[in-house]
Amino acid sequence: MTYEKGPDHSRRKERSRQAILSAARALVMEEAYEKVTVEAIAARAGVGKQTIYRRWPSKSAIVFAALLALSEDADGQSVTLPDTGDLATDLKLVMRATAHEFSDPPFDKLIRALNTEIANDPALAAEYREKLAQPLDEAKKTRLRSAQRAGQLDPEADLDLVLEVLYAPLFQRWLHRSGPLTPAYADSLVDVTLRAFGP
Amino acid sequence: MTYEKGPDHSRRKERSRQAILSAARALVMEEAYEKVTVEAIAARAGVGKQTIYRRWPSKSAIVFAALLALSEDADGQSVTLPDTGDLATDLKLVMRATAHEFSDPPFDKLIRALNTEIANDPALAAEYREKLAQPLDEAKKTRLRSAQRAGQLDPEADLDLVLEVLYAPLFQRWLHRSGPLTPAYADSLVDVTLRAFGP
Amino acid sequence: MTYEKGPDHSRRKERSRQAILSAARALVMEEAYEKVTVEAIAARAGVGKQTIYRRWPSKSAIVFAALLALSEDADGQSVTLPDTGDLATDLKLVMRATAHEFSDPPFDKLIRALNTEIANDPALAAEYREKLAQPLDEAKKTRLRSAQRAGQLDPEADLDLVLEVLYAPLFQRWLHRSGPLTPAYADSLVDVTLRAFGP
Amino acid sequence: MTYEKGPDHSRRKERSRQAILSAARALVMEEAYEKVTVEAIAARAGVGKQTIYRRWPSKSAIVFAALLALSEDADGQSVTLPDTGDLATDLKLVMRATAHEFSDPPFDKLIRALNTEIANDPALAAEYREKLAQPLDEAKKTRLRSAQRAGQLDPEADLDLVLEVLYAPLFQRWLHRSGPLTPAYADSLVDVTLRAFGP
DNA sequence: GACTAAACGAGACGGTACGTCCTGTCTTATC
DNA sequence: GATAAGACAGGACGTACCGTCTCGTTTAGTC
Known part of the structure; x- marks a missing residue:
């Protein structure tokens, strides 16, 4: 059982989190990595920069989280290899x-x-x-x-x-x-x- | 035999080139790559930034050249592998x-x-x-x-x-x-x- | 005659109002005006920012109200000048x-x-x-x-x-x-x- | 007699200085003071922000310098009052x-x-x-x-x-x-x- | 004494501007 | 004539507040 103090902003949080991650993902797929900027991610996600920096300490961490999320989405699916016997x-x-x-x-x-x-x-x-x-x-x-x-x-x-x-x-x-x-x-x-x- | 008109700047050129490359090498070995700046290389080499940009188009190229130079120094030496027969x-x-x-x-x-x-x-x-x-x-x-x-x-x-x-x-x-x-x-x-x- | 539906929260209102005004007053007396922030006023007053913005439209208005209140406190007292005859x-x-x-x-x-x-x-x-x-x-x-x-x-x-x-x-x-x-x-x-x- | 170490960039310096001051002047005359931003001054002057911060420590100082310059321009002219005798x-x-x-x-x-x-x-x-x-x-x-x-x-x-x-x-x-x-x-x-x- | 609804504290949010840093170019004085 | 020194335009950085919005939580009155 967990006790939580503050109000639960989880819905907004989740929405902005997803927006940031998929903006990061999209930009990384479009541009060279060095040209992906935090400002561009924020703009594309329709989010203030502070909302990004509140969660992740650096561009690396955001992009990394974006890629992690990508594969976590597929988690439910089988992560097993085919086994035909050969x-x-x-x-x-x-x-x-x-x-x-x-x-x-x-x-x-x-x-x-x-x-x-x-x-x-x-x-x-x-x-x-x-x-x-x-x-x-x-x-x-x-x-x-x-x-x-x-x-x-x-x-x-x-x-x-x-x-x-x-x-x-x-x-x-x-x-x-x-x-x-x-x-x-x-x-x-x-x-x-x-x-x-x-x- | 070759005749040269003006003063021979090739020595200065070579000196500053070496200074830049070894400054770049030294910095890359000390710091994380993203923290190595062209300004720091120029300062460490005691060289103007323009002298760097006159030769190389970007930070990548300088650092790359620095690493190339490192192994070219060893060129004279044998680049052959030992062959004991086994x-x-x-x-x-x-x-x-x-x-x-x-x-x-x-x-x-x-x-x-x-x-x-x-x-x-x-x-x-x-x-x-x-x-x-x-x-x-x-x-x-x-x-x-x-x-x-x-x-x-x-x-x-x-x-x-x-x-x-x-x-x-x-x-x-x-x-x-x-x-x-x-x-x-x-x-x-x-x-x-x-x-x-x-x- | 007026009919009011909900409960009368005037006591809380008044308490928070006073807290805000005196926090504003205190901060304005401590710091340069440009360094007084609405967030600081809210924090000092132990009040949410929204409680401030519900009443006043801008920082100027709050501070102004704080100063007004200061002199309105003295309203009951005489606002007359001495008249000794000279x-x-x-x-x-x-x-x-x-x-x-x-x-x-x-x-x-x-x-x-x-x-x-x-x-x-x-x-x-x-x-x-x-x-x-x-x-x-x-x-x-x-x-x-x-x-x-x-x-x-x-x-x-x-x-x-x-x-x-x-x-x-x-x-x-x-x-x-x-x-x-x-x-x-x-x-x-x-x-x-x-x-x-x-x- | 003064000894100066570095090169004298006075021509560029003067040009950008004037551009900044007149941009600041123009903006202050158009907008409320609080809405005048350093970024807007830089943009209007066609100048990098750093060029502003290299010379002045704050927006106040820039704007103040702009106004000073305004009246220094008029310095050559008479700063005497009329004297008709009455x-x-x-x-x-x-x-x-x-x-x-x-x-x-x-x-x-x-x-x-x-x-x-x-x-x-x-x-x-x-x-x-x-x-x-x-x-x-x-x-x-x-x-x-x-x-x-x-x-x-x-x-x-x-x-x-x-x-x-x-x-x-x-x-x-x-x-x-x-x-x-x-x-x-x-x-x-x-x-x-x-x-x-x-x- | 439990219920209800307004007001509340807390603080995340989308934004704007801040002042700093670095890039790659340009300019000047020096060697 | 090439150089070191470094100013410059530009632009991203990470921070601080703004004014808005969204949560649970008092709190004061009604049932």
Whole structure:
């Protein structure tokens, strides 16, 4: 049971909060991250700047919250990976989807903004890992454990390492734009990973 | 033999150029990247701002040039990898060194600044690939080809993919601070890579 | 006869009204006028801002009301000037008191605030004249008329002009801090006025 | 002889200085003083805000400087009063002109702004007295001394007091809007003053 | 003694302006 | 003639108040 002192402004709060977050999201998808300003977010959200600063200490935090909210919306939905019984098939499906997603320009801008922030702010990085990366990784590891039980993956394999070998090359290639993110490339990452960690 | 008319300003030019680059380098190693300002670089270098803008179009470019210069200094030296005849040994040496380097705080700040820039500016990313990444990668591939000839690596392997599998997990773990960069971790990446691409 | 529906909240009203006015008064006496904020008044009075805005349209109006209230408190008392029979003596008493009052720092701040407002807002100026200046002037004119009857003042004299000649120099010297407000100065204004408007 | 270190940017300085001062002047004449903002001055002058803050510490100081500059422009011209030999005639001319000037709306706004500032800032008040009021008063006193020599004014009269009796009623009536500033009123102030300080 | 409705304290809100900081350009005096 | 010094226009920053709006909470009278 909780005792609250002041009046409950939760309805207004929630409305303005959503307006701010989706304005931030929209701007980050339109412009380069450095060109997104707090004033622009406030204007787009139809909100005073102080309402933003009352909740978040910096532009980074707002944008980060906006991206967090984006994926929390999808929380109710399944965060489980497909499990057809064949690990290679399932992983290739997922990796091709990921590669495709990273090729979408608005999403690209958004993820670059997110990465810029977490690369330069350890606190945000920790929050990112806890709230976004770990839940996703856990879903992936669940699929990998199923594969271990099915004899399709080394039962001794360090699953965190498996995920890194699978995803990090794609991530680096995208971040540095050092090559195209084709379906074939996605497939080859799965092949490599299974060769390394196969039974 | 060459005849020059006016006074030779190339020495001053070079002196101020070096002063600017090392001031930029020093500041990037001390402060968070966003707090490094052109004004601070100019002040530290004892140089007018215009002298900076005459050479480089933006803060990104200066810092990028500063980092480029850093590795160009080492150009004269060998950019070749050790070749003892045993690929695993040689790669582990290199990977352990890389992991150690990324753990050095000033170097960490510097590389984060570099990555922030190239992640958000395709032109800088291209220059980075051309001037920094490719020469290094070529040196590594030379060693890998030697290993292919020695029967220690699949002769059909896509060497770019090999390098990604080897380095990207380390890079991602460092960028997202998602785990420690221990020598054991470095070794395990070599092991994984050789398992995937062994003969 | 009037029918009222709800309960009579006049006691609370009156209490908060007084709290607001005396908070305003106190702040105006402590700080420079521009630094007095409605929020500070509300906080000091232990009152919500809306309770202030429900009654007064602007900061000017509140402060003005606070000052009005101050002098209305003294309403019950005599607003008559002394009448010993000798005009010079009586006026010098009054003028010396006025000069002394203007030298009191808290009162000085308060009157400066009042003058700032009425100088810049014709509506407040009118209210000031009607509610504060005219009643005081009328009291003074009553004394002057008595002097006219006693043959100590020109029966034809324009009494408004007499009051201006008497008070305005003191007021201007105070407002512009162009000289000290000594008893001797107060006396000399009376002497000048009687020389100009004597019989 | 003065030694200056940096380069002399006096030409640009002077140009922007004039732009700021005349923008401030224009705005003060158009709007109520409280509605004049530093940002509006900067925008109107085509100048960055920092250029304003580099020179003046506050809005008060800018506006005050603008008004000072206004009268310094007129410095070259005579700051002497007419001297026809008849003091009453000359003073009436001057007082009527003053009354008329105070009735001009833009000038009215400007002088109210000036008075608001000097009433609330002793430092500005001192500067006002030194740079504006005293030179003008000196010119007036010169005329009064001439009248004393001509036997039209009490040779013993305190000339500061004479000026106060002459001007303060007009000033107060204007500031408080307590009556019309007619030529007849201007004349009557001269008459009163000469009755009080005549020979 | 419980109920009701106005007034209330609290303070979040959309805004405006503040004064500071930095960017990239422009200007001047100096070397 | 290139430089250091630094002023400049511009524009975002984060803060402080404005006057409005929206909550629960007194409080004073009615039932």
